Amino acid sequence: xxxxxxxxxxxxxxxxxxxxxxxxxxxxxxxxxxxxxxxxxxxxxxxxxxxxxxxxxxxxxxxxxxxxxxxxxxxxxxxxxxxxxxxxxxxxxxxxxxxxxxxxxxxxxxxxxxxxxxxxxxxxxxxxxxxxxxxxxxxxxxxxxxxxxxxxxxxxxxxxxxxxxxxxxxxxxxxxxxxxxxxxxxxxxxxxxxxxxxxxxxxxxxxxxxxxxxxxxxxxxxxxxxxxxxxxxxxxxxxxxxxxxxxxxxxxxxxxxxxxxxxxxxxxxxxxxxxxxxxxxx
Amino acid sequence: xxxxxxxxxxxxxxxxxxxxxxxxxxxxxxxxxxxxxxxxxxxxxxxxxxxxxxxxxxxxxxxxxxxxxxxxxxxxxxxxxxxxxxxxxxxxxxxxxxxxxxxxxxxxxxxxxxxxxxxxxxxxxxxxxxxxxxxxxxxxxxxxxxxxxxxxxxxxxxxxxxxxxxxxxxxxxxxxxxxxxxxxxxxxxxxxxxxxxxxxxxxxxxxxxxxxxxxxxxxxxxxxxxxxxxxxx
Numbered sequence: 001x002x003x004x005x006x007x008x009x010x011x012x013x014x015x016x017x018x019x020x021x022x023x024x025x026x027x028x029x030x031x032x033x034x035x036x037x038x039x040x041x042x043x044x045x046x047x048x049x050x051x052x053x054x055x056x057x058x059x060x061x062x063x064x065x066x067x068x069x070x071x072x073x074x075x076x077x078x079x080x081x082x083x084x085x086x087x088x089x090x091x092x093x094x095x096x097x098x099x100x101x102x103x104x105x106x107x108x109x110x111x112x113x114x115x116x117x118x119x120x121x122x123x124x125x126x127x128x129x130x131x132x133x134x135x136x137x138x139x140x141x142x143x144x145x146x147x148x149x150x151x152x153x154x155x156x157x158x159x160x161x162x163x164x165x166x167x168x169x170x171x172x173x174x175x176x177x178x179x180x181x182x183x184x185x186x187x188x189x190x191x192x193x194x195x196x197x198x199x200x201x202x203x204x205x206x207x208x209x210x211x212x213x214x215x216x217x218x219x220x221x222x223x224x225x226x227x228x229x230x231x232x233x234x235x236x237x238x239x240x241x242x243x244x245x246x247x248x249x250x251x252x253x254x255x256x257x258x259x260x261x262x263x264x265x266x267x268x269x270x271x272x273x274x275x276x277x278x279x280x281x282x
Numbered sequence: 283x284x285x286x287x288x289x290x291x292x293x294x295x296x297x298x299x300x301x302x303x304x305x306x307x308x309x310x311x312x313x314x315x316x317x318x319x320x321x322x323x324x325x326x327x328x329x330x331x332x333x334x335x336x337x338x339x340x341x342x343x344x345x346x347x348x349x350x351x352x353x354x355x356x357x358x359x360x361x362x363x364x365x366x367x368x369x370x371x372x373x374x375x376x377x378x379x380x381x382x383x384x385x386x387x388x389x390x391x392x393x394x395x396x397x398x399x400x401x402x403x404x405x406x407x408x409x410x411x412x413x414x415x416x417x418x419x420x421x422x423x424x425x426x427x428x429x430x431x432x433x434x435x436x437x438x439x440x441x442x443x444x445x446x447x448x449x450x451x452x453x454x455x456x457x458x459x460x461x462x463x464x465x466x467x468x469x470x471x472x473x474x475x476x477x478x479x480x481x482x483x484x485x486x487x488x489x490x491x492x493x494x495x496x497x498x499x500x501x502x503x504x505x506x507x508x509x510x511x512x513x514x515x
Contacts, residue, residue, distance in 0.1 A: 016385075161380050167375040175333060175365060176433070177356040177388035 001251055002244065003130060009243025010140035011205065013236045014198040015216055016223035017146055018191035020235040023224070025163050025187040026082055028089045033195065034099035034217030039100050040199020041208035045113050055116050059200040064191050074185040082184070097213060105212035112207035121204060139184025139201050146194060147236045151189075153230070163187055182230065220264040228275025237276060241268075286311050286437055286468050288344045292351075294324075294331045301327040301336075303492040312414025312466040314459075315347075316479035316500065319357070320512060326368055328489070329439045331499055332363045334358045339413070347434070359388045364435035368442045368472075370426040372414040379410040381425050385432030390512035393465060394496045399428040420451035427455070437468040444475055456482055476508055490514050 019033045030036070040062065047058030081088040123134040154160035165173040166180045174180055201217070202208055219242065227238025242261050249260025270274075287309040294302040302324045311316055317325050325355040330336040334345060334355035343351040350358050364385070372381050382396060400407035403424040409417060414425055423443060430438055444452040452475075461483060463469055479486060480500045488496040488511040496503070496511030 158383075161376060161384065162373045164380075165373045165384050168375050169371055171335060172367060172371045172373070173384070175355045175359065175367070176384045176429075177359045178384075179354075179356060238290065 001247055003132065004136070005244035005247030006240055007132070007136040007140050007243070008247060009240035010136070010143035011198070011201060011239075012219050012223050012243050013143045013147060014139070014194065014201060015233045016220040016227075016239055017150060017232065018019040018198070019217075019220045020224045020227075020232060021150065021194070022188060024230045025167050026184050027076060027086065027167075028082065029086065029093070030191075031055060031090055031093040032213070033220050034215065035097045035100040035104075035213030036192065036195045037216050038208050038213045039104065040151035041198040041203030042104055042108055042113070042148035042210075043117065043196075043197075044200045045115050045203060045208075046108075048060040048116065048196035050200065054119070056205075059115070062196045062200065066192040066196035067189045070195075071185045071190070072243060075181060078188065079181050079184055089276060097217075101210050102158040103214060108210065110209060110211070111204070112209040114153070114207040115200065115202045129227045135205055139205065142197065142201065143239075146197065147232050148188075150154045150194075151232045168184070181275065201203065219261075222261065225275055228267050228278035234275060234277030241276075284311060285344075286346060286385060287470075289332075290342060290344075292299050292325050292328070292331060292338060294338050294343045295308050296327075296336075299309065301492055302331065305489075305492075305494055307487065308311060309468055311436075312463065312468050313485065314463055314469040314471070314483045315485045315486050315487060316471045316473055316483035317489060318473060318476055318479050318508070318512065319495075322468050322491075323489035324492040325489050326441055327492075329365060329441050329470070329479075331470060332358075332439060345408075351428065356388070359433050359435070360390065362390060362436035363439070364388075364430040364433070364437075365435045365439040366423075366426045366443065367428045368445065369420045372422055372425055372429075374413065374415045376414055377411050378406055378417065378425055381414045382406075382428050382432055385429035389409065390434040394431045394434050396432075399431065402458060403428065411426070418451075420455065423447065423451075423455055424458075427458070431462065435467065437470065438462065439470045439472075441472045443471070444473065444478065444498040452478070461482060476512070 009246050015037060019030055021135050022028050022030050030092060044062050047053045047061060048055050078092065081092045081099045117135065121135045124131050125134055149182065154163060161184050162178055166178060166183045170180050223239035225235030226241050241264065244258045245264040246261040250257035285308050289305050289307040289470065292302055292305040293300065305328060317328065321323050327336055331338045334353050338351040340349045340351040343349065345361060345363055349424045350361065373384065376384065381397060385460065401513055405421055406428065414422065417425065443455055456478065459469065469478065471483060483500045486498060486503055487494055488508060490511060495514065496507060
């Protein structure tokens with residue numbers, strides 16, 4: 001059960017990484033995060049249903065599309081909402097959330113759908129006497145890879161340096177010759193690739209339906225807050241804590257799972273409002 | 283000597299508030315000029331207008347013969363005009379070395395690189411992996427100067443290098459300047475301490491309430507002249 005909680009946490013960390021990245025670089029809270037995840041899932045499904053692509057190919061093709069869409073979204077829409085006041089970006093992403101939900105409802109109807117995995121979702125392997133699903137293990141591995149990759153990108157590359165510099169002091173970063181609008185757009189582009197990965201995996205593991213977004217956003221948000229703003233491994237651990245708590249809750253009573261997760265989140269907010277591993281200052 | 287910077291009737295505004303009322307300023311290649319004046323005289327605004335952080339009309343500032351007023355700061359630094367901002371403004375989440383590397387982002391070629399900076403300020407090499415904000419004030423100032431030098435500018439603007447530093451540290455910082463200017467880099471120093479300003483520069487320009495109130499060779503201006511121009515008495 002504990003292992004299952006951790007594996008569930010892996011999926012939640014993928015939900016949360018994009019949110020953590022966008023907040024870390026430009027203090028932008030993407031309230032449409034959950035809906036973009038659902039959109040990613042549906043886009044992969046549509047690739048299979050409409051264009052007859054193999055599910056894996058459809059998912060892979062989605063990644064560069066998500067990168068481009070994220071770049072354009074930030075460059076042409078969200079950059080205009082940034083400033084000292086967080087309200088404009090919240091309102092705009094909230095509006096996007098409603099547009100996406102209704103657009104999906106209009107196009108795909110309210111039925112839950114899933115991405116055909118060719119039986120991958122029912123296969124399992126036996127490790128140390130435990131029978132574990134292949135798909136959850138795969139999702140967990142992808143989550144670890146994404147977190148490690150993102151952390152390495154931030155810590156070791158010139159692009160990561162640029163991300164941190166514009167986050168620290170946009171004016172001085174521009175004085176050094178950085179174009180903040182472009183750097184922000186690249187951050188959102190990467191966030192959208194993570195969102196697309198999360199959406200595809202969610203559609204493979206279970207189902208997606210147009211109204212799922214807000215709940216996914218809530219999980220992502222809770223993971224980020226529990227972990228502490230601005231730290232990717234913090235977000236990862238936050239997602240583990242959330243996944244574990246939910247699994248334990250489900251075990252106690254099938255109706256208590258999500259509730260237990262929310263309780264843990266609230267309890268942590270009271271005890272340690274800065275999160276487990278805060279990095280963000282000011 | 284050819285003029286590197288020419289400002290003609292330069293006016294600058296913060297919203298509706300006017301900060302500069304028609305500044306005429308020129309600077310030759312390899313010249314070291316000190317800008318002095320009381321708080322609020324417009325010295326920092328002047329530097330921000332040169333670097334593009336404050337938008338001004340295009341032809342009110344020329345750099346190397348071309349108008350640069352109102353260009354994005356990144357375009358100006360790529361032409362060879364770098365600034366050490368007031369209060370140092372290091373990136374807190376970057377290490378010392380990462381801060382220095384940010385300065386090289388403009389991609390200009392020239393003599394300045396990490397090795398040379400570490401030779402000039404050896405302490406920075408020892409602390410290269412430390413967070414920039416973990417350093418003392420004087421060491422942070424060295425990082426800020428180094429970061430600007432990494433863009434290999436033709437003109438370096440230094441805004442209040444001595445702000446908040448002990449006299450002995452101020453001396454150490456200013457003693458490093460000849461090593462920078464020896465190769466022909468021009469320098470504009472904004473400084474509150476008039477005697478320091480006179481000692482390190484060849485010409486002094488005094489601002490008062492957004493206008494130039496006095497200008498002359500550093501070694502020939504008298505204390506009385508400067509005092510009158512400074513306070514407007």
